[in-house]
Amino acid sequence: MSKRVLIVDDAAFMRIKLKDILEKNGYEVAGEAQNGVEAVELYKEVQPDIVTMDITMPEKDGVEALKEIKAHDSKAIVLMCSAMGQQTMVMDAIRAGAMDFIVKPFDTERVIKALDKAVS
Amino acid sequence: MEDNSAYRDLFFEETDENLAILNQEVLQLEQHPNDKAIIDAIFRAAHTLKGMAATMGYETMAELTHAVENLFEMVKSDQIKVSRELISLFFESLDLLTEIVENLRVDESDALDISDLVSRLHQVADTDVVLNESTRQGEETGDLFTYPELEEGDKAAIQAAMSSGYYLYAVGIQVEADSMMKAARAYMLVNRLEQFGDILLMHPPADQLEQGELDGPVTLYFLSKEPAENLLAETEGSSEIESLKIRQTTVKEEQQLKPDEKDLVEEVSPGGDPDLRQVDPADQADELEVGKKKSSARKRTPAKQTIRVDLTRLDQFMNLVSELVIHRTRLEDVSEKNQLQELGEPLTQVGRITNELQELVLQLRMQPFNAAVQRFPRMMRDLANELGKEIDFVTEGEETELDRTVVSEIGEPLIHLLRNAADHGIEKPDERLKAGKPKQGTIKLSAYPEGNRVIVTLQDDGKGLDPRLIEQSAWKKGISTEGLSDEQIQALIFHPGFSTAEVVTGVSGRGVGMDAVKEKIASLNGTIETHSEVGVGTTFRITLPLTLSIIQSLLVKVGTETFAIPQAVIDKVNRFEETQAVPVHKGEVYQHEGQTIPLIRVGEKLELPQAEQALQHVIVVLIGDKRYALVVDDLVHQKEIVIKKLGKELNGLSSFLGATILGDGGICLILDVTSICTRKKAT
Numbered sequence: 091m092s093k094r095v096l097i098v099d100d101a102a103f104m105r106i107k108l109k110d111i112l113e114k115n116g117y118e119v120a121g122e123a124q125n126g127v128e129a130v131e132l133y134k135e136v137q138p139d140i141v142t143m144d145i146t147m148p149e150k151d152g153v154e155a156l157k158e159i160k161a162h163d164s165k166a167i168v169l170m171c172s173a174m175g176q177q178t179m180v181m182d183a184i185r186a187g188a189m190d191f192i193v194k195p196f197d198t199e200r201v202i203k204a205l206d207k208a209v210s
Numbered sequence: 211m212e213d214n215s216a217y218r219d220l221f222f223e224e225t226d227e228n229l230a231i232l233n234q235e236v237l238q239l240e241q242h243p244n245d246k247a248i249i250d251a252i253f254r255a256a257h258t259l260k261g262m263a264a265t266m267g268y269e270t271m272a273e274l275t276h277a278v279e280n281l282f283e284m285v286k287s288d289q290i291k292v293s294r295e296l297i298s299l300f301f302e303s304l305d306l307l308t309e310i311v312e313n314l315r316v317d318e319s320d321a322l323d324i325s326d327l328v329s330r331l332h333q334v335a336d337t338d339v340v341l342n343e344s345t346r347q348g349e350e351t352g353d354l355f356t357y358p359e360l361e362e363g364d365k366a367a368i369q370a371a372m373s374s375g376y377y378l379y380a381v382g383i384q385v386e387a388d389s390m391m392k393a394a395r396a397y398m399l400v401n402r403l404e405q406f407g408d409i410l411l412m413h414p415p416a417d418q419l420e421q422g423e424l425d426g427p428v429t430l431y432f433l434s435k436e437p438a439e440n441l442l443a444e445t446e447g448s449s450e451i452e453s454l455k456i457r458q459t460t461v462k463e464e465q466q467l468k469p470d471e472k473d474l475v476e477e478v479s480p481g482g483d484p485d486l487r488q489v490d491p492a493d494q495a496d497e498l499e500v501g502k503k504k505s506s507a508r509k510r511t512p513a514k515q516t517i518r519v520d521l522t523r524l525d526q527f528m529n530l531v532s533e534l535v536i537h538r539t540r541l542e543d544v545s546e547k548n549q550l551q552e553l554g555e556p557l558t559q560v561g562r563i564t565n566e567l568q569e570l571v572l573q574l575r576m577q578p579f580n581a582a583v584q585r586f587p588r589m590m591r592d593l594a595n596e597l598g599k600e601i602d603f604v605t606e607g608e609e610t611e612l613d614r615t616v617v618s619e620i621g622e623p624l625i626h627l628l629r630n631a632a633d634h635g636i637e638k639p640d641e642r643l644k645a646g647k648p649k650q651g652t653i654k655l656s657a658y659p660e661g662n663r664v665i666v667t668l669q670d671d672g673k674g675l676d677p678r679l680i681e682q683s684a685w686k687k688g689i690s691t692e693g694l695s696d697e698q699i700q701a702l703i704f705h706p707g708f709s710t711a712e713v714v715t716g717v718s719g720r721g722v723g724m725d726a727v728k729e730k731i732a733s734l735n736g737t738i739e740t741h742s743e744v745g746v747g748t749t750f751r752i753t754l755p756l757t758l759s760i761i762q763s764l765l766v767k768v769g770t771e772t773f774a775i776p777q778a779v780i781d782k783v784n785r786f787e788e789t790q791a792v793p794v795h796k797g798e799v800y801q802h803e804g805q806t807i808p809l810i811r812v813g814e815k816l817e818l819p820q821a822e823q824a825l826q827h828v829i830v831v832l833i834g835d836k837r838y839a840l841v842v843d844d845l846v847h848q849k850e851i852v853i854k855k856l857g858k859e860l861n862g863l864s865s866f867l868g869a870t871i872l873g874d875g876g877i878c879l880i881l882d883v884t885s886i887c888t889r890k891k892a893t
Contacts, residue, residue, distance in 0.1 A: 102518070103224050103262050107217055146257060172391070173261050174276075175283065177422035180394040184401050190449050191398070193390040195264035195272075204449045 093209050094120035096138035098129040098155065099171065100147040107196065108142060108171075115202045126150025130158045133166070140209055141168045142192075145179050153182045160187045167208050171196075221266055223518070225311055228255040229304065233588045236300050240591075243292035253282045259307075271310050274324045277331040278303050290334065299334065301588070303327055357382075357429045357464070358413040365461050367410065368433065372460075376407070376433045379441065380464065382455040383428040389450040393424035399448050400428065406441060407434025432456075521614070524574060531564070531571045532852040536871050538564050539849075543874055575615075579657040579664070580608035582621040586628060590653065593632045600639050600649055601632055606656035612664050616734050616754050620666070623727040627668050627750055628653065630724075635672030635748055645745065647671065659756065663778055666752040675700045675742035700742050704728045735867060737833070737884050761853060763870075764829070765846035765878065769818035774851050774870060774880040775840070779831040786828040786841055800828060800839035807839045808887075815886055816865060831883050838887040853880060864889065 095117050099105045102124075109119050120138040123129040125147045133141060141159065145152040152170060159166045170183045170191035180191050189208045192201050235252045242248060260275035278300065284290045310322050357380055360368070368378050383399055385392040397419050400409065409416070412430035414423065434441065438458050445454060538560055545553040583605055590603040612620075636642075636651035643649055654669045677696040684691050684702055691699055703724045731738045735755045742748040755761075755778075763774040764783070784802070791798045791809055798809040807830060813820050824843040831838050851870035856863065867880040 101224060101258050101262065103217060103220050104265070106220060107265055146254060148254075173257060174390050175279070177391045177394050178420075180391055181397055181420050181422070184394065184398050191391070191394065192449075194261045200449070207449065 092116050092118045093139040093205075094118045094136070095205070096121045096123065096129070096132055096136060096141045098123045098126070098141060098147070098152065099144040100124050101144075104144065104171075104194070108201070111196065111198050111201055112205070115198075115205075117205065126152060126155030126158075129155040130162070133159050134162060139167065140189075140205060141166065142171055142205075143168050143183075143188075144171045145176050145183070146173070151179075153179055153186060156183055156188055157186045169204060169208055217266065220518075221262055222311070222315055225259060225262060228259050229308060229311065230584055231255045232259075232304055233301075234584055236297060236304065237587050237591065239292060240294075240297045246286075249282065249286050253279065253286055256282055268310075268314060270322055270324055271307065271314070274303060274307055274310070274328060277328045278307075281331055281334060296334065299327075299330065301592075303331065356413070356427075358411045358431070360411065360431065360461065360464060364410060364431070368431075368461055371433045375435055377435070377437070377458050378460060379432040379434065379438065380455075380457045380459045381430050381432050382453070382457075383430075383451065384453045385424070385427075386450045386452045391422070393419050393422045395448070395450050396424055396428040399445055399451060399454070400430070402445055402448070403432060403434075403441065406436045406444065407432055409433075519574075524571075524614075528571050528575065531567050534564055535568060535850065535852055539872070540875065572613075575613050576611040577614045577617045578608060579610045579612055579617060579666070582617045582624065583608050583655065583657075585621075586624070586655065589625070590628065590632065593629065597632060598638060599632065599636050599651060601636055602650050602652045604652060604654045606654065607658045610657040610659055610664055612657075612754060612756065616664075616736075619730065619734055620752075620754065623730045623752075624655070624666075624668070626724075626727050628655070631668065631670040631672065631748070635670040635674075637673055645673075660753075664754045664756055666754060668750040668752070669747065670749075671747040674744040674746055674748050675703065675740070676744050697741075700740060703740070704738070761851060763849055763851045763880065765849050765872075766812075766827070766829070766842040767821060767844035767846060768812045768816065768842050769821055771818060772846060772872070772876075772878050773812075773842075774849070774878050775829060775831075775883060776867070776880065777848070779833060779883050780829055781832040781837060782830040783845070784828050784830070786826040790828070791841075800830075802828075802830070802839070805837065807837045809839045809841065810887060811841045812881070812886070813841075813843065831887065833884050833887055838883075840883070840886070851878075851880070 095112055097105050097108050097112070097119060099108065099122075105122050105124070109122070112119055120136040121132045123132045127149045129141070129143065129152075130150075143152040143156055147155075156168050156170070159168060164187075166187075167189045168183075168187070170180060170188045171194060172180050172183075172191055173194045180188075183191065190204045192204050232252060232255045235248050235255070239245070239248050239252065256275055256279040260272055260279050263269075263271035263275055281290065281296075281300075285292060285296075290296065306322065306324060306327055310324075313319060313322060372378060381403065383396050385395045389395050400412070400416070400419070403409070410431040410433055412419075412428065414426075414428065418424075419428065438456055441456050442454075445456070448454070538557075541553070542557055542561070544550070545557055586605070587603055590601060594601040594603075631653050636653065637645065637647075639649045642651060652669075652671050655666070656669075657664055657666045659665075677699040680699050680702055681691050684699070684705075689702065689705060691702070694702075704727075705725060728738055731752055731754070737753045739751050740748060741751070762777040764777055764780060765772055765774050767773075782802075790800055790802070792801055792806075798811075800807045800809040809828075812818075821843040825845075827842055827845050829840045829842060831840060849872075853868040854870060855868050856866060860866075864885045865882055867882045869877050869879050872878050
C-alpha cells in the first residue's frame with residue numbers, strides 16, 4: 091500500500107509542486123496544511139505515515155509544529171523542508187526529532203530518496 | 211530542468227501577491243524603520259519568492275530575491291540600519307523583479323542583467339558588516355578526514371569504557387560537496403549516532419557544528435556498546451552524505467596511525483588553522499535571527515482559509531444563477547396566471563434558495579477595493595520624487611467591496627487620474643508656499659458604499675482646473691465653448707483628445723486622455739464627475755455599481771414599451787399631474803416639496819408615442835447630488851432583473867444599460883438613467 095503523506099507548507103505553489111512529486115512516485119497525499127496549527131490538527135486527524143514540514147510559516151512555525159506532533163506521537167516521521175540559510179532552525183528540528191530534511195529548491199530525486207529512506 | 215509549466219499560473223499568482231506585499235511593506239518600512247513585524251513580513255515574502263523562483267528554475271529571479279532576502283536578514287538581525295538609500299535600493303530591486311516577472315509571464319525567459327544591482331546589494335551587505343573581513347581567511351583546502359588528537363584524559367576514559375563493554379570507533383563523515391546545509395547534514399548523522407552511545411571528541415566541536423559552520427569533514431571518536439554493523443545499518447543511506455567511515459579501533463592503534471593515517475579516504479590536510487573558519491554572512495545572520503524570534507513572540511492574525519477558483523468558472527456559476535433567476539420568475543408568472551395554488555409553497559422555497567444563491571454568488575465575486583489600491587502608495591511616492599513635489603497620499607475605505615471585474619478594471623483609470631493629480635494638480639512646494647498652502651500637497655482617494663453603488667472620490671488640494679485655460683485649449687482644438695458655464699467648461703476635460711498640460715511630461719500625457727478614463731468607467735456602468743475650484747483643488751467623483759449583473763428595478767411603461775429603471779437611482783415615485791410641470795426657458799421643471807427639479811419626459815426623450823390610457827407617474831432619481839424627475843406613462847411593478855449586456859452592434863445606444871428577460875419571456879430594455887438625464891439634447 092502506498093504511504094500516506096501530510097504536506098505542510100504556507101505556499102500553495104510549494105504544496106502543489108510537492109504533491110505532484112509525491113504522487114508521481116507512488117505516495118498518497120493524505121492532507122495539506124498551510125501552517126503549523128493546521129499541521130498539528132491534521133496530523134491527529136489523518137494519521138499520515140510521514141509529514142513534510144516547511145519551517146517558515148505563519149501562526150506556528152515548522153519546528154514548533156514538529157515538537158507538538160512528536161509530543162502527540164513520538165514515532166511520527168517528520169521530514170523538514172527548509173530553504174537555504176535556515177540551518178540553525180534545521181538543527182533545532184533535528185534535536186526535536188525530525189527524521190531528515192530536504193532543502194528547497196526541491197530536487198525530485200532527493201525528495202524521493204529522503205522519503206523512501208524515512209519510511210523504510 | 212523539470213517541467214514546471216503546470217505550476218506557472220499558480221507561480222505568477224503567488225508571485226504577484228508577494229510582490230504586492232513587498233511593495234506595500236517596504237513602503238511601510240520607510241515610515242517605521244524599526245518595526246519588526248514589517249521587517250519579518252518583508253523577509254517572509256522575499257523568502258517565499260526566492261523559493262518559488264528557484265523551484266521554477268528562474269535563476270535570475272532567484273539570485274536577485276536571494277540577494278534581497280540576505281540583506282533583509284541582516285536588517286532583521288540589526289546588522290544594517292534601514293536608511294533611505296536602502297529603501298530606494300529595495301524599491302529598485304522590486305522594480306527589476308517585477309520586470310523579470312513580466313518578462314517571464316510573456317516569454318519564459320528571465321534573462322535580464324541584474325549583476326549591477328546584485329553587486330550593489332552585496333556591497334551594502336559587505337560594507338555594513340565588518341565581521342566578514344577577518345573570518346574569510348583560513349579556508350580549508352583539504353576535504354579529508356583528520357582525527358582529533360586524543361588527550362591523556364580521553365585515553366583513560368576510553369580504557370575505562372572499554373573494560374565495561376564499550377567499543378571505540380573512529381568515525382569520519384564527509385558531506386556531499388553540493389549539499390546545501392552541510393553542517394545540518396553532519397549534525398543529523400551525529401545526532402543519530404548519539405542515540406547509540408557517547409561522543410568523546412569531535413572535530414569540529416559540536417557547538418560550532420550547531421551554529422551551522424562546516425566546510426570540511428567531521429571526525430569523531432565514539433564509544434558504544436553496539437557492534438559496528440549495527441551502527442552502520444542505523445546510519446546507512448543518510449541523505450547527502452558522500453562518505454561515512456565507522457572504524458572500530460583502540461587507543462594504541464590510533465596512536466600508531468597518528469602521523470600517517472591509513473584510512474582509505476583520509477590524509478592529513480596541510481596547514482590551515484581549523485578554528486579560523488569561513489563565516490557565511492547568511493548563516494551568521496540566520497543565527498541572530500533565530501535569537502530574535504525567540505525573544506519577541508510575534509502575534510499574527512489568523513489567516514483566512516481560502517481556495518483559489520478560476521474566474522471563468524465563477525463567471526459561469528454567476529451566469530447559471532442568472533438563468534435560474536430568470537426561469538424562476540417565469541415559473542412564478544405561470545403559477546400566478548393559472549392560479550396554481552399547489553405550486554405556491556415550493557415556489558416560495560425555490561425563490562428563497564435562489565435569492566440566497568444569488569447573494570452568495572455576488573459575494574463570491576466581491577473583492578475589497580484595496581486590491582486595486584494597494585499598488586498606488588508606491589506609485590505616488592515615486593511620482594512625487596520624480597516630479598520634485600511633496601505629496602501626502604491618503605487612502606480611505608480600502609475595505610469597501612466591489613465586484614471583482616470592477617476592482618480589476620478600475621485601476622487603470624484611477625492611475626491616470628492620480629498621475630494627473632500629481633502632475634498637473636499639486637503644485638511645486640515653493641509655489642504652494644507662495645499661494646499660502648502647506649508645502650506638502652494632499653491627494654486623497656476614498657471609497658464608500660452608497661446604496662447599490664460605490665462612490666470613489668479622488669481629491670487633491672492643488673491648483674484646480676482653470677476654466678480660462680481650458681477654454682483657450684478648447685478653442686485651439688476647435689471645440690466651441692459658447693454659452694457654457696465654468697462647470698461645463700471644466701467638464702470639457704473629458705472631451706476626446708483634450709489635454710490641458712502645456713508641456714507633455716513623462717508622467718502624464720501619454721496619449722491617453724480623460725475621455726478614455728470616462729469611457730472605461732462608463733463601460734463598468736459607472737459615471738465620473740468633476741468639481742474643481744481654481745487654487746483650491748479638484749475632486750473627481752466616480753460612481754460604480756456594486757455588482758454588474760443582478761439589480762432591483764422598477765418596471766415602467768412608456769408608450770407601448772416596458773422599460774426597467776435601476777432602483778438604486780430612484781429617490782421617490784409620485785403620481786404626476788400636468789399642473790406640476792412648470793415651463794422654464796430651456797425646458798420644464800417639476801416642483802415638489804419646495805424643490806425645483808428638472809423634468810424629463812422619457813417618452814419624448816426616446817421619441818415614443820404616449821400611451822393612450824396613461825396613468826402618469828413621476829420618478830425622481832438621484833444622480834450624484836442632483837435630482838431629476840422622469841415622467842413615465844405607467845408603473846408596472848418592482849422586479850429583480852438580470853442585466854444582459856447589449857451586443858456590440860448596439861454599442862451606440864447610450865440610453866440603455868442593457869436588457870433583461872421578463873417572466874413571460876419578453877425582452878425589456880434597462881434605461882441608463884444617468885445618460886438620459888445628463889445628455890444634452892441633440893442639436
